[in-house]
Amino acid sequence: MKILNIFLRKDVRDFEKAFNTCSDKKGINSIICKTSVFLSIINKKVVIPVFLFLFSVFVLVDINIVDNYYGLFILKKQSGIGIEITNDLYSDQVRRLLFKFDFNPFYENVVVKKFTNKDEYPFLSFVWDKNNGRGFVRSFLSENRKLLFVFSRFKEDNGAIPRGLFLGGELPITSYNEDKDFLNDTGMAYYDGTRWYHIWCTTNQGLASAQDPNVLYTPATWKFIGSQVVKNDEKKLVLKSSHIAYVDGVPLAMDRFAYFKAGEPYFILDIKIKNIGDYVAGYYYIYGDEPWIGDYGYSEGDVGWTKEGLVLTEKEIDVTKHHFVGFFDYGNELIGEPHTFTNVASFIEWDPLTRPNSVYFSNQFGSVDHKKPLAHQLNRVVALQWGPYYLKPGEISELRLAVGMAYFNEILNFPMKPIVDFAIK
Numbered sequence: 001m002k003i004l005n006i007f008l009r010k011d012v013r014d015f016e017k018a019f020n021t022c023s024d025k026k027g028i029n030s031i032i033c034k035t036s037v038f039l040s041i042i043n044k045k046v047v048i049p050v051f052l053f054l055f056s057v058f059v060l061v062d063i064n065i066v067d068n069y070y071g072l073f074i075l076k077k078q079s080g081i082g083i084e085i086t087n088d089l090y091s092d093q094v095r096r097l098l099f100k101f102d103f104n105p106f107y108e109n110v111v112v113k114k115f116t117n118k119d120e121y122p123f124l125s126f127v128w129d130k131n132n133g134r135g136f137v138r139s140f141l142s143e144n145r146k147l148l149f150v151f152s153r154f155k156e157d158n159g160a161i162p163r164g165l166f167l168g169g170e171l172p173i174t175s176y177n178e179d180k181d182f183l184n185d186t187g188m189a190y191y192d193g194t195r196w197y198h199i200w201c202t203t204n205q206g207l208a209s210a211q212d213p214n215v216l217y218t219p220a221t222w223k224f225i226g227s228q229v230v231k232n233d234e235k236k237l238v239l240k241s242s243h244i245a246y247v248d249g250v251p252l253a254m255d256r257f258a259y260f261k262a263g264e265p266y267f268i269l270d271i272k273i274k275n276i277g278d279y280v281a282g283y284y285y286i287y288g289d290e291p292w293i294g295d296y297g298y299s300e301g302d303v304g305w306t307k308e309g310l311v312l313t314e315k316e317i318d319v320t321k322h323h324f325v326g327f328f329d330y331g332n333e334l335i336g337e338p339h340t341f342t343n344v345a346s347f348i349e350w351d352p353l354t355r356p357n358s359v360y361f362s363n364q365f366g367s368v369d370h371k372k373p374l375a376h377q378l379n380r381v382v383a384l385q386w387g388p389y390y391l392k393p394g395e396i397s398e399l400r401l402a403v404g405m406a407y408f409n410e411i412l413n414f415p416m417k418p419i420v421d422f423a424i425k
Contacts, residue, residue: 061085066129070172074099088129089172090153102173112140122263123234133163133227133241136171137260137267144193147265147405150186151239151258152219154202160220164227164241165256165269167403168202183296190265190344190405197344198296199405203289204365209248210282210388217245222254235262236424250277252391259424266347266404268424273398275391282390285399287348287356288365288383294329294342299380301329301341304361305415314372317359324349325359325382326406328415334373343408345415348382351400351422358385 022033062077064086075084075096083098112125121142128135134152141147152162153169170186184196191197209215225242232238237260245252253276259268275281293302304311305328312334317325326347331337350356360368363376365383374380389397400422406415 064088066132070104070127071100071102073097073101073172091170091174092155100172104171104173108138116140116143118143124232124237124260124262125234126229126232126237126239128227128229128239130227130229133165133224134161134169137237137239137258139260139262139264141263141265144191146191148185148189148191149258149260149267150188156218156220158220162219162222163224164219164222164243165239165258166203166205166219167200186296187291188346188403188405197294197342198292199344199346200291200403201289201296203287204383205285205287207245207247207252208284208286208387210284210390211248213284215248216286217247219243221245230257236260238425244276247281247283250275250279250281252276252281252283261421261424264404264421264424265407265418266349266402266420268420268422269401269403271399272396273391274396275393278393280390280392282388284385284387284389286383286385287401288381290379290381291327291346293327293346294344299374299376299378301331301337302327302380303330303332303374304328304382305345309414311361312373313370314362314368314374315360315370316368317361319350319355319357319359322359323352323355324402324417325361326415326417327380327382328406332374335375345406345408347402347404347406347415347417348384349402349417349420350384354386354399356384356386356399359383 022030025033061082062084064084066088070088073086073089075086075093075098077084078096089097121140123140124137125140126135126137136151137149139147149167150169150171152164152166153171155161168187174183174185184198187198187202188200189196190199206216206218208217222243222245225244227239227241230238230240239258241256243254243256245254253274255272257270259270271285290299291302292299304315305326306317306322306324310328310330312332324347326345328345329341329343331339331341361374361382362368363372363374363379363381365381386399391397402420402422404418406417409416
């Protein structure tokens with residue numbers, strides 16, 4: 001009652017008496033009368049400033065809240081005057097940033113360190129925006145060591161942002177931090193207690209036409225159906241995203257599952273593709289990366305590795321004899337690189353039941369010259385290709401990968417891959 005009286009020149013109890021003067025009026029005359037009475041009794045010195053304030057907020061402030069808890073960010077509007085209030089931030093928005101409160105450093109430096117007992121490690125923590133199909137997963141290995149997996153927080157070459165379980169991108173803290181070493185904290189990354197190491201970058205993947213392999217359908221062109229958290233108990237996490245992609249006009253329904261287990265330096269990616277069209281669908285599935293292992297931004301020092309040893313030149317891998325490949329930040333002696341790099345290593349392993357048709361190391365996607373050493377400063381790549389597959393209407397194909405980090409064995413001076421459990425559910 002007291003708050004309402006602030007907005008009125010008279011006591012609120014006089015409302016009824018004031019409006020009774022309009023009781024003999026009907027229709028539009030009644031509305032005009034009551035409006036006139038109302039305007040005569042409001043306290044314009046209070047109401048008008050409040051109205052102008054609310055109007056300014058409506059006109060000058062854009063509120064963009066998505067399904068996550070990254071923090072609070074206030075930006076200049078992209079065009080015109082005013083501000084934008086959001087709880088997410090991308091790198092191309094940093095130039096408009098006016099104020100930030102990032103929840104993630106607070107969570108890691110205060111909540112985790114102060115309130116986590118030693119016997120609770122390892123454990124998983126994640127943020128997932130179900131509506132937009134993007135987020136990240138942290139795997140806390142110990143008090144000082146952790147892994148980071150970021151999904152769909154990047155833009156493709158045409159500027160489009162994919163939605164779903166596609167490894168790559170950066171968190172807000174990386175976007176606004178002026179220390180470029182933070183770029184190691186992107187895609188998949190490892191923190192050893194002193195610094196971040198880059199493990200995998202934004203993956204290059206998509207569907208290609210069996211009729212014309214040069215026609216590539218990238219994730220941002222697929223229809224995003226939705227995503228969900230299938231399972232979460234801090235020790236195991238299962239995420240899912242669903243899509244429809246059209247290859248040569250034939251619709252393919254795709255379900256992607258990412259399986260995480262606390263303490264394991266990898267995740268399992270399970271992809272199921274079903275032909276929901278009326279005609280046979282012919283396609284390739286392509287997965288590759290130039291991982292910039294160790295330090296983000298360049299390929300110097302990056303060499304391939306398999307169970308048989310180092311891969312120093314472009315090379316095709318016999319998938320019948322091998323079930324994994326990886327990159328090793330070691331230095332390529334064929335081009336005079338010293339062995340003074342980080343010794344960080346990655347691996348990608350395929351389930352033998354769904355092995356790819358082709359795997360190769362190269363200095364560029366799409367070609368292999370066994371005489372050429374892996375020497376490109378930015379683009380030493382590994383690529384996996386499945387197909388061509390031809391699915392009849394209603395048929396389903398599946399492929400399973402483990403994507404992760406290998407540990408460096410100082411005695412052997414060589415990476416050691418963890419034993420992968422493709423049965424993680």
